[in-house]
Amino acid sequence: MRQALLVSVAASRSALAPDLELLADLARAGGRLGIDTEFVSEGRYLPLLCLVQIAVPDPSAVSGVRVELLDPMAASAPDPQPLAAVLADASIEVVMHAGRQDVAILSREWRTSVRCLFDTQVGAAFAGLGAQLGLTALVGALLDRRAARSASFTRWDARPLDEEQLAYARDDVVHLIALADALHERLDGSGRLEWAREECRRLEHSSDERNPETAYRRLPRVARLNGRQRAVARELAAWRERTAAAENRPLGSVLGDAQLVELASRQPTTTDQLRQTRGLHPPTLRRRGDALLEAIARGLAAPPLAREDDERPPPSAGLAPLISLSEALVRARVAEAAIAYELVATRADLQAIAQCSRSGAPEPSVRTLTGWRRELVGAELLELLAGHRSLSIERGALRVRDV
Incomplete structure (x- = not known):
């Protein structure tokens, strides 16, 4: 049965500059802060923060929850420092849903860190409700309520925001504290709460700021390049990052991944050779040709670049059966x-x-072999691959036996 939830909200477009000191005090008193953001990433190097939604426990509110909206784009926007301090306070639980990008944006824009994060999407996955569960589905499953989702894809950077957008924004945070309560109860009962908290701690370090010198590592097929080609790829990728940041535009609009890797492979040294690169269009050549040749020259002059320890080589022949066994x-x-x-x-x-x-190499640095994952299956997986465990099927179920 659908239930109505009454909250204390700023009801008009003019009320997007709440008293952040009051909200911070309420968060400290209640030990909780629910928060979400709306942003625009299209056509930009880094996402633009457009709106911040806050939910805090408030005994004076009918429902016990106060919801406020903050417009960071407004000329009169208040200093976010009171809320930034709350985010960094390890004694206050910060509740988000699918909050990786929210953490990254708030950390960058507010120059803060996020501590004591509880992500309700992560909690839902540990509660057996499925990975990547959306907010609407989770609210329905745990609270038997419906969340309005009519304005999800909208121009959050346009002003003024209309009432539909504001209602959608409030709905994104109004249920967060109740969801956290419900998930805490489930996870505590199953003994999975600490596992969920451990996973949420990984999200606290999310960042959307990139180091130009290591940007090449994210390129497709970079592991297939030799040392000289990798050095050129590093210079091209670093140039692309700095250019995109300076012009505030997406990386792909400066130079596509496929073209960058092709240039690193072929290493042209003249404009005529650049023209032979598929997908490198005349306007790009006219505007950026000299800069591309300079970056390639820097890469050719640099020492060959060895593969990093955390870069995974292509799989060797015959590995597929071991991977399938591991997955089982x-x-x-x-x-x-x-x-x-x-x-x-x-x-x-x-x-x-x-x-x-x-190959007998040391354990790789992968998440499956750390923390709660190692406890659940990682250590056992190593024993299986070492030949100390075997798998069999008994009455239609997988059985693991010591060897």
Whole structure:
């Protein structure tokens, strides 16, 4: 049955500059702060923060929750320092839903850190409700309420914001504290609350700021380049990052990934050679040709660049059966624990583990072998690949035995 939730809200477009000191005091008194952001990333180097939604416990509100909206784009926007201090206070739980990008934007814009994060999407995955569960579905599943989602894709950077946008924004935070309560109860009962908290701590370090000198590591197929090509790729990627940041435009509008890797592979040294690169259009050549040749020249003059330890080489032949065996064990254990598989391992993680096990190399630095994941299945997976465990099917179920 749908339930109505009454909250204390700033009801008009003119009320987007709340008393942040009061909100910070309420958050400290209640030990909780629910927060969400609206932003625009299209056509920009980094996302633009457009709106911040805040929910705090408030005994004077009918529902016990106070919701306020803050417009950081307004000329009269208050200094966010009171809320920034709350985010960095390890004694106050910060509740978000799918908050990785929110953490990154708030940390950058408010020059703060986020501590004691509880992400309700992460909590839902540990509660057996599925990975990547949306806010609307989670509110319906746990609170038997409906969340309005009519303004999800809208121009948050346009002013003034209309009432539909403001209602949508409030709805994004109004249920966060109640969701956290419901998930805490479930996870505490299943013994998974500390696992969820550990996973949320990983999100506290989310950042959207990039180091130009290491940007090349994110390029597709970079592991296939030789040392000289990698040095050129590093210079091209660093130039692209700095250019995109200076012009506040997406990386791809400066130079596409495919073209960058192709230039690193072929290493043209003249404009005529640049023209032979597929996808490098005449306007780009006219505007950026000299800069591209200069970046390539810097890469050619630099020492060849060795592969980083954390870069995974292409899989060796015959590795697929070991990866499949590993996946079978992981899926069996997550099914028993009633948590989402996506929380525990990716195929790349399993590939790295299998590759190192097969070659006798030290354990790879992958999340499956750390913290609660190692406790759940990581240590057992290493024993399986070392030949100390075996898998069999008994009565339609997977069984693990000592060897």
